[in-house]
Amino acid sequence: MSATADWSKFLTVGERLLWEGRPEPGFVLKPSTVLRLLLASFFLFNAVLWWKVSFAVAFALLAGGVWLGEKELANLFLGGRRRYALTTERALVMRKRPLGGVELQGWPITEETIVTLDDRQPGHVSFGFEPVAMKRNRQVRAVGFDRIRNPREVYELIRQLQRGEA
Amino acid sequence: MTDPAPGWESILRPEETLIWQGQPDGSFSFRPQGILMAVFGFSFAFIAVIWMQGTMRLGGYFWILGGFHLAIGLCVGLWGLFGATFLNRHTWYSLTSERVFIATELPFLGRRLREIDLTPSLRIDLIDGPLPEIRFVQEGTVVSPANKAVPDAFLRLADGLRIYGEIRKAQANRRQSSRGL
Numbered sequence: 001m002s003a004t005a006d007w008s009k010f011l012t013v014g015e016r017l018l019w020e021g022r023p024e025p026g027f028v029l030k031p032s033t034v035l036r037l038l039l040a041s042f043f044l045f046n047a048v049l050w051w052k053v054s055f056a057v058a059f060a061l062l063a064g065g066v067w068l069g070e071k072e073l074a075n076l077f078l079g080g081r082r083r084y085a086l087t088t089e090r091a092l093v094m095r096k097r098p099l100g101g102v103e104l105q106g107w108p109i110t111e112e113t114i115v116t117l118d119d120r121q122p123g124h125v126s127f128g129f130e131p132v133a134m135k136r137n138r139q140v141r142a143v144g145f146d147r148i149r150n151p152r153e154v155y156e157l158i159r160q161l162q163r164g165e166a
Numbered sequence: 167m168t169d170p171a172p173g174w175e176s177i178l179r180p181e182e183t184l185i186w187q188g189q190p191d192g193s194f195s196f197r198p199q200g201i202l203m204a205v206f207g208f209s210f211a212f213i214a215v216i217w218m219q220g221t222m223r224l225g226g227y228f229w230i231l232g233g234f235h236l237a238i239g240l241c242v243g244l245w246g247l248f249g250a251t252f253l254n255r256h257t258w259y260s261l262t263s264e265r266v267f268i269a270t271e272l273p274f275l276g277r278r279l280r281e282i283d284l285t286p287s288l289r290i291d292l293i294d295g296p297l298p299e300i301r302f303v304q305e306g307t308v309v310s311p312a313n314k315a316v317p318d319a320f321l322r323l324a325d326g327l328r329i330y331g332e333i334r335k336a337q338a339n340r341r342q343s344s345r346g347l
Contacts, residue, residue, distance in 0.1 A: 105289070
């Protein structure tokens with residue numbers, strides 16, 4: 001995927017692109033990510049130990065290790081391949097799918113949308129919530145544009161959009 | 167489509183019009199969860215066969231008990247393999263100017279109709295590919311749409327991009343009319 005994505009075929013009549021961007025390269029290792037990856041590598045290490053003794057146990061450990069680490073690794077290494085855009089109607093998040101195809105999330109921006117700003121360099125702007133895996137009924141996580149260069153500018157754009165000024 | 171199929175008159179709201187009706191592509195396909203299910207089911211059946219073989223050597227009819235496990239394993243495995251295709255062939259999608267309908271007709275379960283209101287806050291995702299998929303994620307949803315047997319989505323559409331455009335247009339119209347109020 002090139003630096004700027006082709007959004008035109010996903011836009012409807014009367015919808016204009018206000019901003020487009022991508023996550024800044026690099027990543028921040030959160031304590032939870034480190035813990036998870038440590039646990040995953042512990043599983044994989046044990047899988048190697050069990051390999052000669054019992055193939056079935058080794059396979060189960062391997063599967064467990066992959067299951068534990070797969071999401072975090074994909075986020076770390078493929079997260080940068082996401083593309084972001086803001087239109088006059090919604091916020092778009094585009095990402096390539098591992099088995100081909102493109103996933104396009106279209107988060108509508110209405111007057112009621114809760115928008116948050118993490119004003120750092122790079123910072124975050126969120127406009128939606130997603131249930132946290134394994135705690136689906138109890139905990140939600142703010143989702144939006146991660147690691148963007150000019151979060152305050154994008155935040156202001158969304159606020160203008162909500163006031164009907166864009 | 168301007169002429170609603172018989173039976174739709176009672177379902178549609180006044181001034182609601184049918185825009186599109188269609189079905190997912192019915193050719194053989196499976197979902198990632200289906201592969202896992204098939205692997206699990208067939209290994210379950212395989213272990214049942216081994217158990218039955220061993221027990222048969224003991225004599226008597228005790229081995230017949232393994233038949234339950236064999237049957238369950240085969241059912242789970244076959245459903246994992248062919249379930250998605252079967253569901254696709256028994257699902258019908260409709261788009262109106264205000265709502266999206268997902269209709270299924272399944273053995274034992276009968277006819278079911280699910281509606282999703284195209285409210286301004288409805289999140290609409292597109293999986294673009296050879297056969298695009300359109301997902302509807304309602305605010306506050308805790309169940310991942312991909313994990314339902316019949317998800318809140320239009321699966322395997324032959325001309326998905328066009329329908330995506332139609333759905334977005336209908337949603338934009340709803341948004342405009344709610345602003346006008």
